[in-house]
Amino acid sequence: MAVIRILGIDPGSRYMGYGVIEQEGSRLKLVDANRLVLGNAPFTERLLRIDSFLNEYLQQMQPDEAAFEGIFHQKYADAAIKLGHARGVAIVACARFGLPLFEYSPTDVKQSITSFGHAEKAQVAQMVRILLGVQNAWPVDASDALAIAICHANRR
Amino acid sequence: MAVIRILGIDPGSRYMGYGVIEQEGSRLKLVDANRLVLGNAPFTERLLRIDSFLNEYLQQMQPDEAAFEGIFHQKYADAAIKLGHARGVAIVACARFGLPLFEYSPTDVKQSITSFGHAEKAQVAQMVRILLGVQNAWPVDASDALAIAICHANRR
Numbered sequence: 001m002a003v004i005r006i007l008g009i010d011p012g013s014r015y016m017g018y019g020v021i022e023q024e025g026s027r028l029k030l031v032d033a034n035r036l037v038l039g040n041a042p043f044t045e046r047l048l049r050i051d052s053f054l055n056e057y058l059q060q061m062q063p064d065e066a067a068f069e070g071i072f073h074q075k076y077a078d079a080a081i082k083l084g085h086a087r088g089v090a091i092v093a094c095a096r097f098g099l100p101l102f103e104y105s106p107t108d109v110k111q112s113i114t115s116f117g118h119a120e121k122a123q124v125a126q127m128v129r130i131l132l133g134v135q136n137a138w139p140v141d142a143s144d145a146l147a148i149a150i151c152h153a154n155r156r
Numbered sequence: 157m158a159v160i161r162i163l164g165i166d167p168g169s170r171y172m173g174y175g176v177i178e179q180e181g182s183r184l185k186l187v188d189a190n191r192l193v194l195g196n197a198p199f200t201e202r203l204l205r206i207d208s209f210l211n212e213y214l215q216q217m218q219p220d221e222a223a224f225e226g227i228f229h230q231k232y233a234d235a236a237i238k239l240g241h242a243r244g245v246a247i248v249a250c251a252r253f254g255l256p257l258f259e260y261s262p263t264d265v266k267q268s269i270t271s272f273g274h275a276e277k278a279q280v281a282q283m284v285r286i287l288l289g290v291q292n293a294w295p296v297d298a299s300d301a302l303a304i305a306i307c308h309a310n311r312r
Contacts, residue, residue: 048251
């Protein structure tokens with residue numbers, strides 16, 4: 001059975017969560033997950049860091065598909081525009097690499113993990129560990145990125 | 157006297173205005189201006205088009221510095237986030253090329269062109285033509301990009 005390698009990305013302007021899983025039929029396997037710390041560097045430098053990190057990471061990981069959380073109904077224009085910059089850079093890095101990109105709503109992501117659209121972050125993280133059969137304690141951005149990748153695996 | 161080549165960019169999710177001028181002391185010279193039409197292509201494809209256009213254009217034009225309009229006080233989160241994606245991609249393309257980047261507020265840009273912060277788009281375009289000593293009729297995105305480049309030339 002074909003093994004599909006899925007990259008999930010949870011972009012942000014201070015941290016970017018990322019996680020790679022492998023799907024073989026109904027089996028899911030953790031490959032890697034972490035977050036990129038962008039911190040308080042000048043904004044342009046943070047964007048460049050996302051770009052250069054992903055260029056290298058995609059080469060190293062060779063995923064087949066990438067999944068992002070869709071951005072819907074952002075409340076605050078100032079936060080939305082910063083997030084937009086970071087997300088645009090991450091999307092282009094993946095698209096330049098030739099990856100098919102998929103988007104899921106936050107509710108889709110939570111539902112595919114917990115069958116419950118309003119789960120707490122900690123519950124999502126716990127379910128991600130169970131579904132991948134691991135004990136890892138990641139930063140929240142990393143488990144969110146894995147949740148997005150798992151959502152895509154369920155929907156494929 | 158040193159000649160400095162300045163790229164002005166007015167990013168958007170449907171059109172991206174761009175313009176290149178040369179500054180030699182107090183003299184300004186038009187090099188090129190136009191807009192990239194992104195139209196109704198899928199959003200990811202539009203972002204990729206910005207990236208690949210700029211990669212080629214920067215190679216061809218070899219600017220020394222790049223100027224963007226800063227994004228302040230966007231009203232609508234949905235529009236802001238789309239603009240953010242496009243702007244993030246354009247910023248990273250310029251930063252990857254090694255260009256020093258500068259940002260100016262819309263009011264700065266208008267004031268440096270017309271000494272009047274609330275000028276109409278058509279007045280800005282007319283002043284851009286006068287300052288560059290040309291008769292060209294550009295799309296509004298292109299003259300806005302030239303106005304940003306001229307603002308930077310004035311502030312250097």
